Amino acid sequence: MSKRRTSIPEKVKQTLREEVGFGCPVKGCGNPYLEYHHFDPPVHIAPHNDPKGMIALCAQHHKKADGDAYTIEQLHELKQDKANAAHVRGNLDWLRHEMLAVVGGSFYYETPVILEMDGVEVISLKRDTDGYLRLSVNMLSLCAEDRLVIDRNSWENIGKPSDLRSPPQGKELEVRYPNGDYLHVRFIELLSQAHADKRYNSHPLREQSAFSYPITAVEVNLVIEGTGIEFNPRSTNIGFGTMTDCFHAHCGTAITVSNSGIPWAQNPVVKKAPIIETESGGNVIRVDFRTR
Template sequence: MRKAIPPKVKEILRSEVGFGCPVKGCGNPYLEYHHFDPPVSVRPHNEPRGMIALCAQHHKKADGGAYTIEQLHALKSDRTNAKFVKGNLEWLRRDLLAVVGGIFYYETPRIIVIDGHELVSLKRDDEGYLRLSINMLSINAEERLVVEDNSWENIGSPIDLRCPPQGKELEVKYANGDFLYLKFLELNSSDEASRRYKNDVLKDNDSVKFPITAVEVNMNIGGTNIQLSPESTTFGGGQINGGLMSHCGCGIRLDGTGVIWAQNPKWKLAQRIELIDGTNVIKVKFGK
């Protein structure tokens, strides 16, 4: 049985490629982990020397045989490109401004928390880079997007998924209306922020240090009245907007919604477990 990839192995693989996809011209910081030397169909393993961190798009291509073993080893060992990729991610080292629910949250890593579930957060690693975690909620017993520290852990079956190179946008949409769109942008001054958001709350505010990385959040949970946008929060028939919050324990927090959350049920996730017997991959279904 293939075991989960240990966090330390993921750290090694992310670090060696400069924390972004090593395919030339990509650099996407949201990564998956490809076993290629040997592939898990030959021998299950989590050995860093035979694995590489790739974005979801290039991981899919690697699974389809787009790269040779020699090419993948070359990508792993290209320290010049890794340094270049890392340099292009300097925007992830700047102070963070979350723009969600009509409120500005400065240096507040836990951006959205609903009924104790941390939906969107950006926390810094030991080198000061912001690492994204997502845990989408749903009232449907279906798989939804899970990202842990920039690692894709689960996706499910979205009707649309978009994450261009460089990672400054991430958009996912499901058939029942579950939706999340994150947009990252660099703001060089309070005047630039005021023009973009038509709000002077950041203007000449000495507590906010520019240049800054802003993340704008749009979210909808299908079948509920919970909607978030950079302009407002809609919940319980009302709207909340306005203001600047700094260094808070969390940003948008909704408790006691009364909603029964059903995403990522264990019985459905168990269907994805693979038992590997030699070269044969056997799908095993659990539950009734």
């Protein structure tokens, strides 16, 4: 993987995220997935990481800022508009609900790592000190080109997707690459049991008593082209069938795939025997890829 687009210190990123209330400060946006724009001065004039001359924006509005859609004065006003920051925080209240990951046809309550593959946390949602869920993504691929990397809601790498959607309020993130690699993460506020029944019609979910509503459901769709690996809210394909319509709580990790023997071009790891272990809520299935 190529180097990340910037080498902004984490402390600077944190300052900029806090400054805008952890959401894009452009009116009507509030997207929580942020990049960092250097504007006073621009980096092509004087490279720097001075937070006084930087602002956190979503990918869409960062691109507009790069195209001079906003003046330096307007960007400074956005940085200083604390009322707007408070408004953004209020709009992101759904990120403070308890979390229910929906992947592979099963439900995982308060399980921070949704998918781990060969030692890489591909998708995880962990809370910051204020209790807000922060998304991390580290896409794997057989293709050597850059893939999406998000670190606690900070865009670190994107590559060259054929399509990218991240609407205002940040309740969806969808990215597709020319070779077929695909990720769609969707956040849905389930307001009641009736709402959950209508969407999932799941007996285990209906009968559980581990949580109360409202709760934030996180639906995951993932395709890693050429590997046969495909996850969606209804089913899982890793060369075998897995349990569906099950409920698990506080697992730590929802699905773990290890020792796959897959020659990852992204974030390569040490390969062992080509055997896959998939853990789903404490249930482990082993499959030797040599038999496929």
